[in-house]
Amino acid sequence: MNSFKKNSLFFFLFFFFSGSMQSQESKIDSLKRELQIHKVKDTTRVRVLTKLAFSYQRTDPEKALEYIEEIYRISETINFEKGKAQAFYLRGIVQVSLSNYEEALLYFNKSKKIYKALGMKEGELRCYDAIGVVFYYQGNYRESIKSYEKEIKINEEIGKTKVNYSLLSKIGSSYSELGDYERAIVFYEKALGDATSPEARSICFNHIGTLYCDLGNYPVALENYTQSLMICEKIKDTLQISKSLNNIAIIYNKYENYDKAIEYYERSLKIEEKINNKYGISRVLNNIGVVCKSRGDNKKAIEYYEKSLKIGREVNDKNQISNCLLNLGDMSLILSNNTRALQYYEEAKKINIEMESQRGLCSSIFGIANTYVNQKKYDLALINALKSKELSDKLGIINFKRDTYELLSEIYENTGSYKKAFVSHKQFKILDDSLFNKENINKIAQLEYEYKYKGQLESANNRELKLTQTVKSTSKDLVKSQRVLFLGVIISLLITIILGAIIFFLKLRNIKSKTQNSIIEQKLLRSQMTPHFIFNSLSVLQGMILNKEEGKSINYLSKFSKLLRITLENSRDKMVSLSQELMAIENYLALQNLENELYKYTVLVDGTMNTELFKIPPMLIQPFIENAIEHGFENQKEDREIDVHLNYINKKLICTISDNGIGVDAKKENKNPYKKSLATTITSERLGVLSKDLKMEGSVVIEDRQKYNKQGTIVTLVIPYKIQEQE
Structure with a gap:
């Protein structure tokens, strides 16, 4: 099982703390000079120290803690309560970056208490936001949502009716982990709509990619991950680059391009090790283990899983612990160590119940059922398989449902319930075929995605030029070649229409609500120049050529090709100028009216x-x-x-x-x-x-x-x- 813990929530703390710090790295030298000049231990020095501490909290935590200690000492000396609250808050952020979540919660709660006593709502907001992030990292998604809801309530109290994009995205991530994908995508789309900065859009694309990856729509996931990587590489955000690389590697593994997956994972791991992010290191190690398993290198896979599990236990990352346990359970089944497999699955089940992770719980129970089948304990296997079926039906994830029905078929067959075995096997075949069709559609969508960036307009212009040259050259010997040319055009057109209809029909049946608008636009593009109109236009053109009206036929062809080019140019953009649209309409009417x-x-x-x-x-x-x-x-x-x-x-x-x-x-x-x-x-x-x-x-x-x-x-x-x- 892959680790899908790809959300970059900690990055939001950076933005939520201070919008003016987005370019903080370029101001560090200036802040240090200001600190040297201002020796007086007062609130001004506290302010400068706070900005410096925040600048170093990800790149050099030890340096950040030195500044934080000075902030606290000065604040205590001059009885500056706000400074104390800032010091506790910054300590919490540093502990999160070091994956010390319990200590982080302690400091955030201390900070919140002071801000509340001072009546500083903005400070309370920051603390609730940070606490929600920590709960999320610990796998406590219900508590995470509660913290964010308190944040929304405080926003309403101070008159902020518009919810920040980062908060929307974090709520979406929590719902996603709970298996409530419909709510998750609603919050993600709202967040992307409100995101204005490059950093924010990068994070939102990552979130949306993760959700589609969980749902098995890999082409759409890859498109969003690639968008995120392009943005964060441009702004040189190291942490986000690592997360995007990791996510893209997961997709390449799904496509069985293992060399490419390892390449991206190793780039991500190098970054995580450089900043000593144990959470990120554990995640990448686990995912490399998944690739090793896919390659059939079981020994290496177990080594990576165990390394990942060890680090996950050190930082009490429940989600990652669960993923590693499930992966080790799967490996134990492959190696026929049923007792060991059952231990791993049972521990994973317990953790997922604590986290309320429905997806993880379904995987745990399925693993337990599979283990009992191997031990020929069919009564226990049936109980767990039926629980797995109930959960997989609720989640609506096809591959979970398929595997569960296959296991039920085997259990019923071994217990003599042949009718039930037949029904379960039939359901398995239906779901397997559905998954197969879905994978094919995803591959077609991926090919379309790759083609989209290869110059559609340039290709159209080349085809137009070739067509014009063909008409001029063939007009010299039209009597012999007119039938072949006409039939060739018709056959090519029919093939294009049939292939386009097949691809469009498949996409129409399987695409999610995310792509509803683009589906309608593609329908309109295909219906814009109808086969009936193109056929009539070509017939009119043939008549002109047969009547040796060379000038008129070239004029007609020019107008026809111009209309096609305008249509293609307009279809590439979501919005075009009204003048462009009117030009296309007038060309269309002129072409319809040209002959008679x-x-x-x-x-x-x-x-x-x-x-x-x-x-x-x-x-x-x-x-x-x-x-x-x-x-x-x-x-x-x-x-x-x-x-x-x-x-x-x-x-x-x-x-x-x-x-x-x-x-x-x-x-x-x-x-x-x-x-x-x-x-x-x-x-x-x-x-x-x-x-x-x-x-x-x-x-x-x-x-x-x-x-x-x-x-x-x-x-x-x-x-x-x-x-x-x-x-």
Whole structure:
């Protein structure tokens, strides 16, 4: 079992203590000079000493303690109670960095008591925050949440209604350890939304990556861990670099890239040893043991587990102790030492009950059941296997459920309950297939993730250039090659559509709520240039080439490729300028009308609007224009009109798309019922999501103009937007 204790909560103490200390390292020399100048033992010297102590608490704890001792002596001499509280608080921080959690709690509580007596709410807040962190490290997640809730209550008392991102993230971590993933992701997403500094965003990406790693969504986990590593390397945060390296190594181990995993673990271990972080050293040693086990090197795996367990016991890190015990239990089973395995699992079970860690408890009970099966004690095995099944069902983790059903099948078969054995085995196969499909989908998602950063726009431009050159060269001998070319284009297009549909269908079934917005955007991108439209465009182009209208065909191809390029450019960004979107719409309408000028269209913008300043989500308007063209003019060959009008009224960006066709009500009454456009449906869903993301109204209303004594259909879009500040 991997150690998933990857949360960087201690890092939050750094920010919560003082926002002005983010650049503290560059000010150390200045503080030392100030200290040399100011020899008087007063509150000013205490203030300078406090900043210096905090600067050294991670890099040189001994030096930090020297400054803290002087803070306390001066404060006691001049009867400066606030200085005493600061000294106790700083001592607590140093003890946390040294993994001495009980001493840390003692000092934080002393500090809190003084701050409370002084009526200093800000000081109380810091202490409750620090106490919550220590409880978390000790595996006491319920108490950790209680401390954070007290912190929220004090914030409300002093009028701070907005909860700090660090506090949100820490509450999410505690819920994650308790197996309440739904609450955890809510708090993590809120934290990321409130995080503004690079350090804060790095931590939030790590948290979100950890949650998805626990849920088995490795591509999304790796993406978040990589984001975190890029940020912390840029700002040279050593501790966070170590945590990110460790997390990425875990993902590589999942992908069975063991050399890469070891490489990242060793880089992380080197950093942890340099700063003497026993907590981090224990975690990395345990994870290296996991890789050794995966490679089949059982002897080395046990050595690393035992080293990790020893350090975990020294610092009383219950979570890490549990992980090591479970791993040693698994190794004992592999080596057929059932008695030893049972001892490890029972001790792990006891610790996980104390911590209320449902995931760890499930693993412990499953290990006990497995051991009893090896000892042929099937009655005891069945009791524990059923408990494991109950917990795994509650947690909803597929691999836990799969392994439990497989074990139940074996138990029932050996006790003669063949019907139950058959049912359990059937459930095992269903879950195994589901896990297999999920792994395949994760691999596909990973390939998409890797491709995303390889230059989509450059590739599109290259394809456009090649297509133009192909048309010019093949026009000289079109009679012989036109059928081959046409069939080749159609086959390529069909293959692309089929493959895209398969990948999209798999992702749609398995993706989590985290990626809901991107799913809708990908749907819209695929539906934006429909196969029907592309087919018609290519048919028109073929007709021009057959009629030897070379100039006209090149003009048509240029407009068609330009529209494709604009569509791709707009789809890469979450927000584009209104002017870009209008350019795409006008190109689309012009291309539809190029051959026979079947439509009269207008695109009007309120004269008071600056379309360069408005930023809107791309590809919201075009699907409704396409719907009007395809469905609005049935049996109407002349006087076809489409009008697009944009207004900015009462801080709402309103777009109306109207036509003079048969009207939506008439379509509904037709014998062939009106089929709602896929693009229209997706755009409606997308508006709902964008409204929440941008915290702004977004809606769509489709009406028959008959109610206004006119002919046709009118679509009213309220578009969420941002206004870009003028430079």
